[in-house]
Amino acid sequence: MKRKTFWLLTALALLALLLTACAPAAAPTEEQAAPEEQAAPAGLEPAKEIVFYNWSEYIDPEIYTLFEDETGIKVVEDNFSSNEEMLAKLQGGATGYAVIVPSDYTVSIMIEEGMLAELDQANIPNLANLSEQFKNTYYDPGNKYCVPYQWxxxxxxxxxxxxxxxxxxxxxxxxxxxxxxxxxxxxxxxxxxxxxxxxxxxxxxxxxxxxxxxxxxxxxxxxxxxxxxxxxxxxxxxxxxxxxxxxxxxxxxxxxxxxxxxxxxxxxxxxxxxxxWVDNMCIPASATPEEKLAAEMFIDFILRPDIGAMLSDYNYYASPNAAAEANFDAEFLEDPTVxxxxxxxxxxxxxxxxxxxxxxxxxxxxxxxxxxx
Amino acid sequence: MYRFLGKHTSLRAWLLLLPAALWLFVFFVAPLFIVLAYSFLERGTYGGVVWSFTLENFQRVFDPLYFNTFLRSFYIAGVTTLITLILGFPLAGYIATRPAARRGTLVLALMIPFWTNFLIRTYAWLTLLRTNTGLINVTLLSLGLIKEPLSLFGNDFAIILGLVYGWLPDMVLPIFAALDRLDPALIEAARDLYASETKVFWRVIWPLSLPGVVAGSMLVFIPSLGAFVTPAILGGGKSLMIGNIISNQFLAAHDWPFGSALSFVMMTVMLAATLIYFRVTSGKERRQL
The missing domain is CATH 3.40.190.10 (Periplasmic binding protein-like II)
Incomplete structure (x- = not known):
């Protein structure tokens, strides 16, 4: 009898272990989302940590440090190597990304598929720094869903x-x-x-x-x-x-x-x-309100003239940011490759x-x- | 309660199986059914599925373009299995005939390279095989042994080399286990009865190691058939295996239903091959015993 009890208890313990192992994945998001969704947007706190889903070698990691020093928000980077790969991952239900960097035609697709959140431009005052032609792109006139990153x-x-x-x-x-x-x-x-x-x-x-x-x-x-x-x-x-x-x-x-x-x-x-081509910073529709707010702060940060200059200084791509271009060397601005x-x-x-x-x-x-x- | 269970032993067995069964159901059976269900649906233009029934995905599997890739993958996996068997059998035999104390060390030595990630080891091969900056070609050229660099990369040779390298231990270990169990007295008996060395091998050693050979071949053939990292890296992306086509359907072509149909057909083919293989070999063994 004792041996039977032992086995029965073992089985139950394993079952309990299995259930608890599955539970934490779902529980915290529910706990977090419930009370804060009811809170007025004005009192919304930005997320403490956001994930930036970007092409590889496309941003100076120093920018993350500066952003964290200023706002206390930590940025974690994840990479993709084609628009299609990024799209497939999000279509597959991946969540947790706060800022993604699709190219022009992929932005059109994502808008059509309802995969992007509309930006709250009040949180992105530095939008004014963009050059005129990047404020009215063919795929997103008026920067409703995205902000050009580099081109x-x-x-x-x-x-x-x-x-x-x-x-x-x-x-x-x-x-x-x-x-x-x-x-x-x-x-x-x-x-x-x-x-x-x-x-x-x-x-x-x-x-x-x-x-x-x-x-x-x-x-x-x-x-x-x-x-x-x-x-x-x-x-x-x-x-x-x-x-x-x-x-x-x-x-x-x-x-x-x-x-x-x-x-x-x-x-x-x-x-x-x-x-x-133009790559753009967008926020997936799956982002939580806290993530979205932090993401908008991050996008605004990237649009600062000094940060925009750091970006081009690192990845050698042309900037859509007119205010940042003022910080560039003449040599870079005149380089026909850029x-x-x-x-x-x-x-x-x-x-x-x-x-x-x-x-x-x-x-x-x-x-x-x-x-x- | 346990008194009740004590009388109902089958119920108790079921309870004991429950955690494992639940695990398998949630993480194995359910995803498999999702794949099966997707394979009968239509594609969404930019990924996902449209909920309307179609058999078209399975018809497309037999499109010569994809069917030929299937055949090519079978060919590459078959050659890989054959080469690992030819290389692996003597190695397993060597290890099995060493003194017991050294066997452990040798098996460990076989495993050590595999503590490094497969992707990194595949990239390491790149530095050896590259046409113009690879170590092999640079050395041979500087020694004056060749005039033109050898084409070691971006072809079937490189893919098969990478697969053989990757799966060799999976062939050696089961054969080693089988040979390790082989009673040396049987070989002595065969020799005492005037069997030649060839006969000893084919009539005694080979039949008794067959379960290991079968297990090893399955362990090498199945992952080689579905390989996609090795052809993508060592094949230079210029020649595809079915694993690449499937991964492309999800990551590039936005065609999940077709990718699901391809996976399902491949799984069925592998399952059928496995069943036939095991049935045939176990029959042989019975006769020989």
Whole structure:
């Protein structure tokens, strides 16, 4: 009998353990949310800690320290490497993120899907610091849902001296086995960016939904594969700096950061044109009122002229912040890699959401990536 | 109450099973059913699912594009299993025939590299295999042994190498366990009866180690078939395995239902393979015993 009692008690203890192990995950949020939701918004206290979901190497960690010193709010960073990855994680029900950094076309998608909280502009007085064109973007006129963070372009980085400046996307899409960068080139592992490059090369709109044009773009993307070392969105600039590769399809600021390691790295936008993009700070609809308030304080902090300058000083991307630009060196403001001249700007296009054609893009991208090189 | 339970032993067994059953149900069975349910739904344009029934996701699995990736994954996993078996069997045999005191040390030595995270070990291979800055090519080039760098990265060779490296201990350990249990007297008996060394191996050692070989092969084949980190890193993202296609459906293509259908088909195929494999081998063993 005693042994039976022992086993029975063990089983019950295990069950209790299981139940308590499951419980804490749910309990605190309920406790916190209930009393404070009833409190008047005026008496709302900002969250003590927020999670900033950002692209990697995109912010000077010193900014977190300054923000915490000033407000007492701790910022924890988590990273993603593509808009689609971030979107999938939030669609999957991930919560706890207070500020996220989607690019332009992804902002449109998230607004349409009801995934973003409307900003309380009264909490973001530094919005006034934005340059005029960033107050009325195509995807969010009037900054109702988001505040531009940094902007940049997509083109080709290369090792000057070993490779001639690529003047056409043909260098990728019509690979020549005698070219020094043959087999030492990478392309972004990103369906929309890769198709944009191919469509620009073919002279089509980068947001086309025409199947024939997309098939043609798929064919040149497969053709490009022969000359590629691989698809890479995270380490391509390091591979240029180390001498492994000689050419890479990528984002301008990344190449500038890598220049510190290898001064021969150069960046160009081929004559056919390229992609221009703006990354934005937004608050997911899933944020609690306390998190949202802290997030708005953080966004306001980033918009300060000195902090905006720190940001560009760290990630080498152009700032949407006119007041911050006053703190930049003339050299940075005149660098055509960061601020493309007007004639280049004219040839750049924004990626837009393509709605139902999205699945066509992805299916063709699967074909490209599965094709025998 | 325990007196009541004492009389109802089956009820008591159920109570004892309850925590484990609950655990399995909440964290294993329920998610599996969610995956199954999703695979019959339509995709939301930007992720999520639309609640309307369709069989289209399963039709798409047989689209040549995806079906060929399935076949390729089977091929890569099969080659990986074969190579780990060829490398792992002699190693297991070597360890099993050492004195008892050294066996523990050798098994430990086999495990030590695996205390480091798999992702980091895969990246470590990159520094060896890179075409122009990798240690192997740089060394061979500077010694003048080759004129052009060898293509060691971004192809099936690199993927299979990474998988063999990753799963070798999973092959060695079960075979070692089987050989360890093998009674040396049986081998002596075979020799006394004038069996050649080859015959001793094929008629005595191999059949008795077969349970270990089967277990090891399953432990290597199944994770290799679903691999996605190794092809993504060592394959340079240029050639996909089915694991990459599935992860892309969730992380890039916003097509959860199709990703679920692919996972489900793969699970079914693996389950069927496992059942057939075990049935065949256990039958053989019975006959040989």
């Amino acid at each position: 940049g372009t997509t083109g080709i980085g290369y090792i000057d001296g070993e490779v001639d400046e690529p003047t056409s996307w043909a260098v990728l899409f019509n690979p020549d086995p005698n070219h020094p960068a043959y087999g030492r080139t990478t392309m972004l592992d990103d369906a929309r960016e890769a198709f944009a490059a191919a469509l620009v090369y073919l002279g089509y709109d980068i947001n086309t939904t025409d199947e024939a044009q997309l098939q043609e773009a798929k064919d040149v993307l497969i053709q490009a594969k022969a000359g590629l070392a691989g698809y890479d969105s995270d380490t391509y600039e390091d591979l240029l700096a180390s001498g492994e590769n000689l050419m890479a399809h990528g984002w301008n600021g990344d190449f500038l950061v890598a220049q510190e390691e290898n001064e021969n790295i150069a960046y160009t936008i081929p004559e056919e044109g390229g992609v221009i 601020y493309p001249p007007a004639e280049v700007l004219d040839k750049l296009q924004f990626i837009h959401p393509v709605g139902e054609a999205e699945s066509l893009y992805q299916r063709l991208w699967d074909e490209v990536k599965s094709a025998a090189p």
